[in-house]
Amino acid sequence: MSDTFQLDGASVPFEPGQTVMQAALTAGHYIPHLCYHPEFKPHGSCKLCTVKVNGHTTASCTLPAEAGLNVESDIDEMNGLRRTLVQMLFAEGNHFCPSCEKSGNCMLQALGYDLEVHTAGFRHLYPDRPLDASHPDILLDFNRCILCELCVRASSEVDGKNVFGLSGRGITKHLIVNAESGLLKDTDIALADKAMQVCPVGVILSKRVGFSVPIGQRKYDQRPISAQALDDAPRQADTGGSCDVCEGTP
């Protein structure tokens, strides 16, 4: 018998050690998210999963579940904040959906539709982010990076390779690769790596498989992300893995 907390009026059971996000997804309740991935320890940087708990706002992916919490997620105020955060991510990078191989499979784009982001909201920063096409099989298009660190975590924790990392600070923070040349071709990344599969946007792409599924027939073209996230979610989170790489986590 487990304890429960309230999420938008529903009673959500949880196991000790679970965060609000983990318990909610396991119980079939969707909370929008980008940097959270069920297979990795949450680190709470994108803030899309911000919820209101007993009157305070906090990221639900890192908030330890506690009996009796009153969590509000699907309310105008939270969705408004999420809309602005998505606008910020679009304005921060260079996102041209119509020509992007990830269009239709992109979580940022899908959340944009789902949260009804109809305007840019901010002036775009148009950063200069040259792409890295050095690797024979893999393309890196940094223009689309939202700094979720999933590839950093996957490469370190699952692949044991540390192919990716972060450098810089503030708005100049950026993804780097583990090579003196700074080029992906000089790393030990492989197509079968977990790091190849986790990018929620279109940064890490396999070469020569472009547009094998036509735009319009892709994952989030079929059903909105809120309806699909739960299909992927109820995998048990690997809470045992420790991560001393990713930021903000102890």
Place this chain on the structure above:
Amino acid sequence: MAADGDRQPVDLDSILDRHARDPNALLQILRETQECCGYISAAAIGHLSATLDIPRVRIEGVAGFYSFLHLQPHGEYRVLFSDNITDRMLGNQALMEKMCQQLWLQPGKVSEDGLVSINTTSCTGMCDQGPAMLVNGRAITRLTHQRVQEIGSLIRNRTPLTDWPADFFDVDDNIRRSGPLLDNTCAPGDILRTAVALGGKSIVETVKNSGLRGRGGAGFPTGQKWEACRNASGAARHVVCNADEGEPGTFKDRVLLTRHADLVFEGMTLCALAVGAQQGFLYLRGEYRYLLEPLQAVLQRRRDNNLLGKNILAQPGFDFDIAIHLGAGAYICGEESALIESLEGKRGVPRSRPPFPVTHGYKQQPTAVDNVETFCSAALVMQMGAENFRAIGTAKSSGSKLISVSGDCPRPGIYEYPFGVLVRQVLQDCGAVNTRAVQISGPSGVCVAESEFDRKLCFEDLPTAGAFMVFDDSRDLFEVARNFVHFFAHESCGFCTPCRVGTAMLKQTMDKIAAGHGTQHDLREVENLDHVLQTTSHCGLGRSACNPVLHTLKHFRPAYDSRLKSLDFEPGFDLDGALDRARQMTGRDDAGAHLKTEET
């Protein structure tokens, strides 16, 4: 001094050995590498990566986080002008421009001969004797046109820093008003002897009874923190002194570390006894690099006198020592969990809390992190007793507080007051006249106007970490706010979306208003940004980043309105501004190189 990539690994081994090849010391190792070679070369990173068994991507990530570390050659002389608003008010921009002209280079760029680079940096903590700069990490104060010209010549002649006139590096304490803390003349070890007689548990009780609250700004009860750390389970406990005094306008910790280092270390040792710690760290901001050797000497003297080390004061089992870690230019490391990350040799990114450092701090062990002044005050509590300490100040803010006064006043410096002093009193004592506003506790604090000068500096009313920047009626409060907004954007760690992007957007909006393109729409956007930053940011930096704008808007709206276009909306794209690069490339700035602008 020459940056020679081939030479680096040789020098590196002695640095690595000095730090026992400990991966946790990565930041210290990088900082010393930079100090000896001028920058951190790709070859050096390869060597460090192999020796410390840290992936190079992570070493680059750490080096890329801290402002004072460079992965590319950055000049034999690296000049950084302190760019706090107080430095600006003293004319730092004109000085920097002049120096750039003298040395033929652009800010942020390295001269073509690789000799020198000139740029700005966040407040260096010399606001009472600015304008200030750092040259290769060494603080220089009281810049004048003449001094800047001399510095330019010394650089051009490649004169080693050690041969520069010694008075360039003078840093004054400027103590204007003292109290129980600054007047303390206790001999090293006296307070500790009292504490040893009491024992750990009674120390905690005494500090709790004194009502002492953290002096770093948040005001958490110190005794409660120590008790939680004492009671937390862990293999080892740690004491950390936060001397990363980065809040612009604050410089009181610098003075305490200069004049009362023994009291600081006495307080830390006291805390070690109270919580049961054996290892302590002083996290010293990189800007105060010049204090490292004097502080090391004090630590050595205390070791020699059995006030640090094994069996302190002949008490069997009372073992404690203190190591000094230097920061490398990152304001965020003043946040305690970011500071701990930095101590562990990582990027200074605040951790998700809970758990808090008292249970999961340095190396996930219980850690008591307190401000420099807090440790001094705790020592004072032991010396004078909880009752006497509580008799000073107000009901909820016991003891005295050091205020760092700077800006428009004839007597800037350090003032010690009992908590509860009126803003008006401080203004009177420092001789300020025609004061328009005071920024209390730095950019993340509050801006008060004349109507609020009868408010009190204490946790009940105006909490403060100590900064007190005075602006008279000649000052433009919009420019003050804009300077602070630039500061937050520069210092955001970039971990969370709202702060990383939001501070950049806020900076862009303030610059747009400054350029005369702002509209009412932009002010509404600031309010929206504020809401998002307040509610979703990961830590206090993001949550307070809009404060400077909101506070000045509240009191000094005309400073904004006078800059706004009457239009409700003005696009961010500036057609004439788009020609800027072309103007730069052609070296033209005449009327023909500008689009004709029609005033509406």
